[in-house]
Amino acid sequence: MVVGCQHMELLKAKGLKSTQARRDILALFNERHTLLRAEDIFAKVKKKGTDLATVYRTLETFEEQGIIRKVDVRSGSDVYELAGHHHHHIVCTKCNIVEGFNDCNAEDISSMLLKNSKNFNVIQDHSFEFFGVCKSCAKR
Ligand SMILES: [Zn+2]
Ligand SMILES: [Zn+2]
Ligand SMILES: [Zn+2]
Structure with missing residues (x-):
């Protein structure tokens, strides 16, 4: 390559x-x-x-x-x-290691949001990340 x-x-x-x-x-x-x-x-x-x-x-x-x-x-x-x-991340709030993952159910969330929204009928994009504690930090 x-x-x-x-x-x-x-x-x-x-x-x-x-x-x-x-x-x-x-x-x-x-x-x-x-x-x-x-x-x-x-x-x-x-x-x-x-x-x-x-x-x-x-x-x-x-x-x-x-x-x-x-x-x-x-x-x-x-x-x-x-x-x-397209992917999302889990971030360790103690040591800041970041893991990427490809699963994304944003379409379900988007249609739910639109159903309940007063002002929107289109969602083009989204970004969200998850925060937690990694296994090695949890042991400390
Ligand atoms: Zn950690
Ligand atoms: Zn990434
Ligand atoms: Zn996504």
Whole structure:
């Protein structure tokens, strides 16, 4: 698999110029459900001369273009992952580990909401995450 090439294609498809920083940052997200904060990314790309401001700007651009999305893990700093693969998360409120899962019964919830809603008759999208305590934290 030629990862670098794929990323260039994606940037091109979104009409974005393929800069070194954009390719490097996108490459860090190459796995589905890889959660990254701006600081994590900066730690990996700074040796190539990319500064933190560029990291923030690139994340903003990627989010606008729907390449990545913000995940609410209640950690204080924004966490991102690749967009386009529909799933939800369970987050440990003690150690912040995050597990992804694909089950989604949002259609049932959506039709229930719409049935009871005064103001809406369309739901286009949804996001929700679950919070709990992981097994290893529960042992402590
Ligand atoms: Zn995920
Ligand atoms: Zn935990
Ligand atoms: Zn869902």
